[in-house]
Amino acid sequence: MLVEAFVLPKADLDGFAAKLKAGYELIGPVAKGPEFVFAPIDSAADLRLDYDTTILPPHKKYLAPPKETLFGFSGPAAKTGEPAPAGKQVLFGVHACDINGMLSLDKVFLGTYPDPYYKARRENTVIVGLNCTEPCANGFCSSFNTGPGMDTGFDLSLTDLGDKYLVCVGSDAGKALTAGLAPATDADRIAKSKALRSAQEKIKRHIDTDNLGEFLHQNVENPVWSDLKERCLACGSCTNVCPTCFCFAVKDQVDLTLAAGERPRDWDSCQYLEFSRVAADHVFRPDRAARIKQRLYHKLTYFAQQFDGSPGCVGCGRCATYCVAAIDPVQVVADLRDNPGAESAVKLYTPPAKKVTPETNPWEPLPAKILGIKQQNYDNKTYTFAFTDPAVQEKYTYDNGVFNEISIFGIGEVPISISSCADVKGSFDHTIRAVGNVTNALDKLQVGDIVGIRGPYGFGWPVEEMKGKNVLVVVGGVGLAPLLGTIKHIANRRDEYGALEILVGARSPKELLFTDEYEELRKIPNSRLLLTVDNTAGLEWGHNIGVVTTLFDKMSSKPDNTIMITCGPDIMMRFAVRGLLGRGWSPEQIYVSLERRMSCGIKKCGNCQIGPIFVCQDGPVFKLADIQGLPEAAL
Amino acid sequence: MANPKVAFFKFSSCAGCLLSVLNIEPVLLDVLGVIDIEYFIMAKRDNHEGPYTIGFIEGAVTTPKEALELKKIREECAILVAFGNCACTGGVPSIKNWSGMTQEQLTKTVYAENINDPMLTSIPAKGIDFYVKTDAYLRGCAVDVGEMVELIKRALKGENPLFRPHSVCNECKLKENVCLLVSEGKPCMGSVSAAGCGALCPSLNRQCEGCRGPANDCNAASLAKTFMEDLGLSKDDVVRKFRKYAGNTPEFSKGAEAAL
Numbered sequence: 001m002l003v004e005a006f007v008l009p010k011a012d013l014d015g016f017a018a019k020l021k022a023g024y025e026l027i028g029p030v031a032k033g034p035e036f037v038f039a040p041i042d043s044a045a046d047l048r049l050d051y052d053t054t055i056l057p058p059h060k061k062y063l064a065p066p067k068e069t070l071f072g073f074s075g076p077a078a079k080t081g082e083p084a085p086a087g088k089q090v091l092f093g094v095h096a097c098d099i100n101g102m103l104s105l106d107k108v109f110l111g112t113y114p115d116p117y118y119k120a121r122r123e124n125t126v127i128v129g130l131n132c133t134e135p136c137a138n139g140f141c142s143s144f145n146t147g148p149g150m151d152t153g154f155d156l157s158l159t160d161l162g163d164k165y166l167v168c169v170g171s172d173a174g175k176a177l178t179a180g181l182a183p184a185t186d187a188d189r190i191a192k193s194k195a196l197r198s199a200q201e202k203i204k205r206h207i208d209t210d211n212l213g214e215f216l217h218q219n220v221e222n223p224v225w226s227d228l229k230e231r232c233l234a235c236g237s238c239t240n241v242c243p244t245c246f247c248f249a250v251k252d253q254v255d256l257t258l259a260a261g262e263r264p265r266d267w268d269s270c271q272y273l274e275f276s277r278v279a280a281d282h283v284f285r286p287d288r289a290a291r292i293k294q295r296l297y298h299k300l301t302y303f304a305q306q307f308d309g310s311p312g313c314v315g316c317g318r319c320a321t322y323c324v325a326a327i328d329p330v331q332v333v334a335d336l337r338d339n340p341g342a343e344s345a346v347k348l349y350t351p352p353a354k355k356v357t358p359e360t361n362p363w364e365p366l367p368a369k370i371l372g373i374k375q376q377n378y379d380n381k382t383y384t385f386a387f388t389d390p391a392v393q394e395k396y397t398y399d400n401g402v403f404n405e406i407s408i409f410g411i412g413e414v415p416i417s418i419s420s421c422a423d424v425k426g427s428f429d430h431t432i433r434a435v436g437n438v439t440n441a442l443d444k445l446q447v448g449d450i451v452g453i454r455g456p457y458g459f460g461w462p463v464e465e466m467k468g469k470n471v472l473v474v475v476g477g478v479g480l481a482p483l484l485g486t487i488k489h490i491a492n493r494r495d496e497y498g499a500l501e502i503l504v505g506a507r508s509p510k511e512l513l514f515t516d517e518y519e520e521l522r523k524i525p526n527s528r529l530l531l532t533v534d535n536t537a538g539l540e541w542g543h544n545i546g547v548v549t550t551l552f553d554k555m556s557s558k559p560d561n562t563i564m565i566t567c568g569p570d571i572m573m574r575f576a577v578r579g580l581l582g583r584g585w586s587p588e589q590i591y592v593s594l595e596r597r598m599s600c601g602i603k604k605c606g607n608c609q610i611g612p613i614f615v616c617q618d619g620p621v622f623k624l625a626d627i628q629g630l631p632e633a634a635l
Numbered sequence: 636m637a638n639p640k641v642a643f644f645k646f647s648s649c650a651g652c653l654l655s656v657l658n659i660e661p662v663l664l665d666v667l668g669v670i671d672i673e674y675f676i677m678a679k680r681d682n683h684e685g686p687y688t689i690g691f692i693e694g695a696v697t698t699p700k701e702a703l704e705l706k707k708i709r710e711e712c713a714i715l716v717a718f719g720n721c722a723c724t725g726g727v728p729s730i731k732n733w734s735g736m737t738q739e740q741l742t743k744t745v746y747a748e749n750i751n752d753p754m755l756t757s758i759p760a761k762g763i764d765f766y767v768k769t770d771a772y773l774r775g776c777a778v779d780v781g782e783m784v785e786l787i788k789r790a791l792k793g794e795n796p797l798f799r800p801h802s803v804c805n806e807c808k809l810k811e812n813v814c815l816l817v818s819e820g821k822p823c824m825g826s827v828s829a830a831g832c833g834a835l836c837p838s839l840n841r842q843c844e845g846c847r848g849p850a851n852d853c854n855a856a857s858l859a860k861t862f863m864e865d866l867g868l869s870k871d872d873v874v875r876k877f878r879k880y881a882g883n884t885p886e887f888s889k890g891a892e893a894a895l
Contacts, residue, residue: 033813055811066809233854235804235826237814249799256665256784258792267809272801273852288852322808324816324826325857411794437794 004169006181007188008158013165017044020090020177024126027062028092029054038062038091049093049160052136053318057243058091059102063121064109064246066267070117070363073252073409074260076450078365086120093130093158096147097139097316101243102127103153104314107307108246112355112617113362113602126173129154133195138317140205140330146314148203149196159192166192205317207333213301215336217346220293220631224335229289231325236269238319238327239295244303244312247275247606250599254410261410263363268607270294275607278597279414279436290632294609296329297631302612305349349612349630352459362602365407365452366392371427373447376513379433380478381443382419385453386427398422400485401460401593401621405601406430406442407452414438415598415616417482418456423492431481431513457601458620461486461565462591470498472557474576476548476568477506480513482593482620483567491524500527501557505548505572508537530554548572549579559585565621567593577624577635587625592635594619639688639791642674643718644708646694646701647728647760651777652719653677653693659780666784669791685711689790691718691773691783695728695760702758702766709767714790717762717769718783720776724848724881727776728760733878761883771796776846776880779831800829802850803843807834815842822862824876827853827890848881855890863894870894 008016020026021042029036029051036051038058072079094102109118132139132148141147150157155174159166166188169175239245249268254261268275271291276284285291303312313329320328372384387393403417414436420429434443442451463486471490473483490497502521506512512531521529530551532544544551548568557564564585566576573592580590596608598616608615611632613622627633643653657678659666673683690712696702709715720726734741742755763769771790773782782798789796803825807814815823815837823842825834829850836843849855855877862868862876877890 032811034818035813037811055808055813230854231857233802233804233826233857234850234852235802237802237804237808237826240805240808251797254788254792256662256669256788258669258788267805269801269805272799274799274801286852288854322814322817324804324861410792437797440793 004175005184005189006167006169006178007161007184008165008167008181010163010165013047014044017041017047017092020092024088024090026090026092027058029058041092047093049130049158050134051093053095053139053316053321055318055322056241057098057101057316057318058094059098059127060105060243060245062089062091063102063125064105064118068117068265070250070263070265071361072260072262076409076452077367078263078407078409078452086124088124088126089121090126090128092128094127094154095130095132095316096150097141097314098243099127099129099150099153100141100144100146100311100314101316104244104303104307104310104312105246107310108604111307111603112357113604114357115604116361116363126177127154127156127170128174129157129170131157131159131192131196131199133160133199135199135203136317138205138321139203139315140207140317141315142200142203143207143209144311144313144315146311148199159195161188161191161195164188205330207300207313207315207330208337212333213304213348214346215340216297216301217348217631218344219336219341222336222339222341224332224339225289225293228292228327228332229287231327232271232288232292233324234271234273234288234291235324236271237322237324239269239271240267241318241322242299243314243316243318244299245269246604248604249275249607250413250605252410252412258410263409265605268605270298270606270609276597279439284596285632292327293631294611296332297611298609299329300333301348302609305612306351306614347629349627351612351614351618354617356602362454365405365413365454367450368453370445370447370449370451373445376431377515378510379435380431380513381434382429382431383442384420384427384429385451387453388450393426396428396456398428398456399460400463400489401482402456402458403482403598403601403620404428404430404453404455404457405598406438407454408438408441409452411441412438413452413599415457415601417593417620419481419484421485421488421492423489431478433478455601457598457616459618461593461621462563462623463489466490466563466565467496468498468561470557470562471500472555472562472564473500473502474548474564474566474568475502475504476566476572476576477511478513479567479569479572479593480504481567483565484514484517486565487521487524491521491527494525498526498561499556500524501555502527502529503532503548503551503555504529505532505534505551505568507534509533509539509541510537528556547575549575552579552583559583559589563589563591565591565593570594574635587628588623590624591621592624593621638669638671640673640683640686641670641689641691641787642685642687642708642712643672643677643691644674644693645676646692646705646722646763647697648694648719648721648726650677650693652721652773652775655777655780656783659784662784666787670787687712689714689716689787691716692722692763693718695721695725696763696766697728697758697760698756699758700756705763705766714770715763715767716786717764717772719778720774720846720848720880721760722763723772723774724762725760725765725883726762726880729883730878731757732759733882765883772798774829774847775832779833782831798831800851802826802853803828803830803832803834803837803847806830806832807837810834810838812837815840816861816866820866822866822868822872822876824858826850827855827858827886844879845876845887846880849884849886853886855887856893859890859893
């Protein structure tokens with residue numbers, strides 16, 4: 001069907017802008033020194049529709065602003081509820097690249113766990129697009145079919161036809177703004193097509209997108225990356241100016257009463273060392289080359305893998321324009337194509353299709369009371385919680401192996417796995433080591449104190465798939481916490497599962513968790529519990545000495561009809577997985593629980609990514625076969 | 636509960652950071668409501684001995700006497716904070732560390748050939764953590780007093796303030812400043828320097844001088860190369876840039892060494 005179209009003489013632009021201003025805040029491109037930015041404007045005279053590009057992408061600046069308060073709090077209670085209503089605004093003159101960037105951000109913010117703050121702004125924003133008849137110098141939008149013209153994502157689109165604009169209608173809201181405009185003629189439509197074809201031909205920069213995802217997965221070790229490491233300044237400008245970069249950091253602010261404050265989010269960057277930092281100063285992605293790779297892979301393939309094929313790069317060229325070291329994705333891909341690594345069979349990642357749409361604000365922690373505190377060992381305690389609202393607690397269910405976000409208002413949130421068994425109703429447990437700011441604050445709390453909790457998040461252990469099979473549980477240190485619930489789940493349904501064998505390893509006997517439950521575990525019919533420590537720390541020890549994989553020689557479990565589940569430090573799981581694969585186990589029967597900085601838990605903040613994986617929502621429990629061979633998933 | 640006791644000390648420096656403490660008028664009374672300033676020679680007559688909960692140290696250590704005093708202060712302070720760039724890295728006083736002269740030559744050049752005053756015992760300028768364990772750093776020349784208030788709040792709550800040590804470019808881009816380096820060809824150090832200042836200088840159209848020291852895992856060698864190859868700075872200019880505020884740090888040393 002022919003798109004409805006009108007003409008707007010350039011002489012009438014001021015009147016058109018004045019009409020928009022009557023109902024909306026009018027935001028458009030204005031000059032800032034030699035460059036351009038989107039800003040509120042008073043009249044069409046301020047508009048610079050001849051702009052090439054802007055420093056920040058307009059949709060990101062006005063829909064997911066650099067700093068945004070999620071909610072305020074006072075004492076242990078959050079003040080949340082619905083976000084404040086967003087004002088009505090028009091983004092006027094948005095280029096095709098940024099409109100496509102916005103459509104990609106929609107997938108992030110309006111997908112699973114829709115973000116109410118973004119949603120409110122998005123619903124109150126009218127997009128007036130501007131087709132690029134004069135392409136910018138650094139853009140390569142045609143490579144991704146995200147420019148120079150736009151097909152979708154706008155309420156109205158403008159095309160410069162000399163002394164007038166062709167105005168195409170993209171939505172009912174857009175249609176309502178065309179009252180009084182003369183309909184376009186066939187000649188006008190043909191002029192638009194010609195202008196855009198000519199613009200397309202003027203674009204000189206291209207990325208070879210042929211099988212780009214597979215090609216990049218084959219070139220993880222290409223020497224191009226170590227060369228880029230020498231050039232990259234790790235300044236993060238590329239991510240700030242990127243129309244599809246969405247990552248942010250959340251850090252509580254308090255006033256001088258120290259009790260009241262707010263929880264804001266600020267744009268973050270995967271180029272920073274601290275992006276993947278967790279408590280005890282552990283950094284998951286310390287190598288600068290790995291960080292550059294993460295950004296470019298995320299732009300050029302991971303984003304599409306994560307969000308239904310939406311482009312992670314829309315070819316706006318901003319990252320190349322603003323890079324002090326002139327790192328340019330067009331050149332990087334060309335360099336890789338010139339010296340490709342060996343071709344090999346690779347698979348891209350397909351995240352589990354699961355969309356959660358909670359009835360309440362997903363950022364809102366609900367008050368939960370500490371019902372009990374039990375010292376586990378010298379540095380771990382198990383806390384028993386229940387939501388203070390009995391109706392909330394009644395409805396609260398979880399799969400064994402998943403996690404909650406625990407808030408201490410004024411300090412922050414931490415993701416902690418649930419260590420109780422889902423069969424227990426009325427309360428749930430978290431076993432926690434005091435190691436960072438939040439867990440240290442938690443350590444000072446007493447029975448009866450209130451914290452904020454939201455969750456549960458992610459996928460747990462495959463208790464359905466394990467039915468009728470033998471189960472081997474391999475535990476490293478505190479890794480027993482997310483596994484204990486599943487062990488009890490099996491014990492509670494003993495006839496539904498085959499033999500159960502549990503291998504527990506720790507650095508020393510002092511590090512072992514849940515030791516007072518070992519007697520109960522040993523009583524589970526058709527089960528075995530094997531213990532080992534790296535060293536005895538001078539304590540009496542009647543069990544094995546050595547890392548947990550040394551128990552593989554003593555265990556009864558065989559690969560046939562058995563599922564192995566494991567949780568522990570990355571290095572321990574790596575050796576455990578390799579040990580089993582070497583003994584004839586298949587990646588289809590091995591499940592691992594991964595840990596990264598799961599700062600938000602709802603696939604928004606981006607901190608927990610391992611290659612194309614979001615640990616928080618795609619995991620934390622993964623089947624090895626699903627992630628084996630993916631970049632960064634070195635198991 | 637009594638307010639925590641706070642002390643401000645000064646070593647070799649210009650006193651600008653201490654002066655800026657007095658510039659927090661909008662929150663000064665609120666801050667004084669939650670801490671007691673027990674020792675602050677610049678600001679009050681009546682000063683008291685330690686122990687203190689928080690000790691803020693301004694200035695670099697440039698004499699053996701200062702080093703001894705610092706160690707004594709450390710024993711008196713539960714939390715010791717390097718207050719400003721000089722205390723963090725040696726700062727501007729550390730420029731002398733690369734003069735190529737012996738300390739004796741330096742003394743005779745600065746003062747007089749025949750001088751022999753035992754007071755003049757200059758040693759290479761260092762930040763305080765060269766001598767004592769340092770619990771937190773407030774960077775900048777001068778410090779950002781907003782960060783100081785933030786640190787006080789976090790200290791009162793018993794938290795690590797976790798200032799995010801990312802680049803000035805980050806804060807600069809969020810303000811949509813025209814890039815001084817890329818667009819105007821000025822040798823701005825924002826890409827390798829730690830933010831927290833709100834990109835103060837670039838926002839006023841002045842290039843960043845790196846007064847807050849290196850950003851986390853920054854790549855000063857690459858920027859040095861850009862300065863020389865693309866912007867045409869001389870080797871000496873590049874070396875001076877990286878040794879002006881934080882030449883003692885391993886990160887900015889790499890910038891200077893890349894030029895040498």
